Amino acid sequence: MADLLEKRSVAEWVDASFGARWASECEVAFGGHPIGCHITVAHGALVAFACWDATARGFFGPEGVAEAWRGKGIGAALLLQCLHAMRAAGYGYAVIGAEGRRRSTRRSCR
Secondary structure, three states: OOOHHHHHHHHHHHHHHHOHHHHHHHHHHHOOOOOOEEEEEEOOEEEEEEEEOOOOOOEEEEEEEOHHHOOOOHHHHHHHHHHHHHHHOOOOOOEEOOOOOHHHHHHHOO
16 A cells, blocks of 8 residues: 555656546545545556545556556556455445446456
8 A cells, every 4th residue: 555655756767657537537536535646666666556435436447557667457456455445434335437447447346
């Protein structure tokens, strides 16, 4: 899970990498208790993020992995980390909205 002190740098990276809309949702996730933004850092650099309770309560997403890091299981690990955090927060289920990678998400959730 990201630390509140990382909010600005994470939101700026998300904006530069995936656009202003996802950056706004990322900022919303930082306002949750617990914080609903999870990140992956490799070699001192941010390479992926995933949020929950950003679009709406009980929703997973947005999620993004830097192009150079795709296909390495990072997105699946972040998805599962977020789902476990949601369960710990009391959710009985999560909604994955606007999901474009249905097969990989289904495999990750098994």
